[in-house]
Amino acid sequence: MNPPFHLAKKEDLKHIGIGQVDDSAIKARTLKLMDEFRKFSRSFSAMLETCTRCGTCANACHSYLGTDDFNNIPAARAGYLRAIFTRYFTWYGRLFRRFSGAREFDDDTLCSLVSYFYQCNACRRCALYCPFGIDTAEIVLAGRNILTSLGLAPSFIVSIARNEILTGNNTGILKPAIIDSCSFLEEELRGETGLDIKIPVDKPDSEILYLPSSSELFTNVDTLMGAAKVFHHLGVDWTLSSVMLEAANYGLHFDLEILKKQNRRMRVAAAAVGARKVIQGECGHGWRVARMYSEGADGPVNFQLEHVLDFVAARLQRLSLSRLPIRATLHDSCNYGRGTGLLDSPRLLVRACVEEFVEMTPNRERNFCCGGGSGLLMDEMKDLRMQLGKMKAGQIKDLQPLDYVAAPCASCKAQLPLVLKHYGMGDTACGGVMDLLGRALVMDNERRIEGNATGNHVK
Numbered sequence: 001m002n003p004p005f006h007l008a009k010k011e012d013l014k015h016i017g018i019g020q021v022d023d024s025a026i027k028a029r030t031l032k033l034m035d036e037f038r039k040f041s042r043s044f045s046a047m048l049e050t051c052t053r054c055g056t057c058a059n060a061c062h063s064y065l066g067t068d069d070f071n072n073i074p075a076a077r078a079g080y081l082r083a084i085f086t087r088y089f090t091w092y093g094r095l096f097r098r099f100s101g102a103r104e105f106d107d108d109t110l111c112s113l114v115s116y117f118y119q120c121n122a123c124r125r126c127a128l129y130c131p132f133g134i135d136t137a138e139i140v141l142a143g144r145n146i147l148t149s150l151g152l153a154p155s156f157i158v159s160i161a162r163n164e165i166l167t168g169n170n171t172g173i174l175k176p177a178i179i180d181s182c183s184f185l186e187e188e189l190r191g192e193t194g195l196d197i198k199i200p201v202d203k204p205d206s207e208i209l210y211l212p213s214s215s216e217l218f219t220n221v222d223t224l225m226g227a228a229k230v231f232h233h234l235g236v237d238w239t240l241s242s243v244m245l246e247a248a249n250y251g252l253h254f255d256l257e258i259l260k261k262q263n264r265r266m267r268v269a270a271a272a273v274g275a276r277k278v279i280q281g282e283c284g285h286g287w288r289v290a291r292m293y294s295e296g297a298d299g300p301v302n303f304q305l306e307h308v309l310d311f312v313a314a315r316l317q318r319l320s321l322s323r324l325p326i327r328a329t330l331h332d333s334c335n336y337g338r339g340t341g342l343l344d345s346p347r348l349l350v351r352a353c354v355e356e357f358v359e360m361t362p363n364r365e366r367n368f369c370c371g372g373g374s375g376l377l378m379d380e381m382k383d384l385r386m387q388l389g390k391m392k393a394g395q396i397k398d399l400q401p402l403d404y405v406a407a408p409c410a411s412c413k414a415q416l417p418l419v420l421k422h423y424g425m426g427d428t429a430c431g432g433v434m435d436l437l438g439r440a441l442v443m444d445n446e447r448r449i450e451g452n453a454t455g456n457h458v459k
């Protein structure tokens with residue numbers, strides 16, 4: 001097996017409760033898991049049985065368009081699982097093997113599944129264009145879950161999931177280091193604004209628990225500092241949590257049980273600080289998990305759940321902004337645009353912060369993926385990821401000269417600067433929407449104190 005990434009070792013898998021399966025048992029285990037999936041989800045079976053091989057999805061997929069590899073056409077990618085499904089779970093596959101597209105389960109099929117299911121960003125763009133609405137991302141994620149159960153998962157994803165489970169954050173840092181980082185950022189904010197802007201950790205009786213994206217304490221600090229400034233200005237009573245430091249949930253990319261386990265942590269973290277509202281930061285997949293899976297997996301939550309961009313957009317009138325003299329665009333994260341419908345608030349906010357806002361073509365839910373989502377940010381996949389970013393690079397090139405790409409998702413923020421540099425647009429900066437707000441905000445200390453004095457807390 002030679003996938004474009006390192007597979008996790010047995011002992012790493014053990015840390016997150018996943019065993020490995022003997023070679024002799026792989027086929028039986030795969031078929032058993034497929035059987036469970038088809039019984040659990042009628043849509044899974046329907047999507048595997050429906051494809052007419054019309055080919056419409058090919059031009060919708062940045063992975064195929066960027067790599068020129070026919071195996072990356074959505075129908076071909078899903079076709080590996082579809083062929084096994086047809087062979088073992090349909091009457092026509094059993095009777096007419098040659099003409100039905102059925103395929104025996106063998107080592108070649110297994111290698112293709114591992115390799116091509118991790119060249120899909122699970123962006124769901126193909127589903128928008130398929131005449132039957134076949135969502136190849138759903139097939140891919142089901143397939144990745146099956147592969148994980150066989151002990152086949154990328155080392156990078158497993159190590160992040162392990163850190164999330166053990167410490168509540170992807171880098172595995174503990175509370176003293178979290179507090180140190182926040183103190184450092186508070187110092188920076190004080191130096192910049194002259195104000196005592198706090199980034200609290202585990203503050204009891206906080207109205208709001210804020211779950212930033214995974215990189216905001218280290219690499220994308222401007223996003224967290226932007227949020228801290230805006231919260232300060234609005235008089236928000238908020239805190240971070242050392243129980244769950246960030247919104248990320250890598251379980252989405254490869255294992256539903258880990259997704260659920262990590263998602264339950266949000267409830268524990270909110271209860272620990274007494275929060276009545278949880279606000280998620282600029283993390284595309286984290287927001288999709290929280291919004292779309294939390295209540296389905298574990299029942300109603302006893303707090304309000306909101307994305308920071310919706311929260312701030314609803315209070316935009318209370319912010320005094322000085323437009324930045326830049327030309328900027330917005331990259332719609334797939335997990336926002338096609339995952340949760342978060343499309344209007346980011347635009348409203350970027351428009352309010354800059355002198356010139358321009359849209360990519362296409363945009364909103366038809367926007368192309370940047371190529372970094374769904375756990376593919378592995379170093380060893382960098383060259384491949386640059387190919388996956390080719391369509392996005394073309395969209396941005398059409399807007400040049402351009403100063404800034406607002407990309408309110410940690411994975412997009414990691415991928416896009418590399419794509420911009422690779423395709424000769426290194427002068428165009430990339431960052432979050434909260435970063436822009438932090439820079440455009442005209443701080444008004446007196447107004448905040450008045451707000452607090454009258455108990456005017458933000459609901």
Ligand code: SF4
Pocket residue numbers: 050051052053054055056057058074075129130131132133134
């Ligand atoms: S567009 Fe839909 S039906 Fe056509 S090949 Fe793709 S997945 Fe199959």
Ligand code: SF4
Pocket residue numbers: 060061062063064072073074077119120121122123124125126127136137140369
């Ligand atoms: S989900 Fe996205 S990357 Fe995956 S096959 Fe569909 S269009 Fe391609």
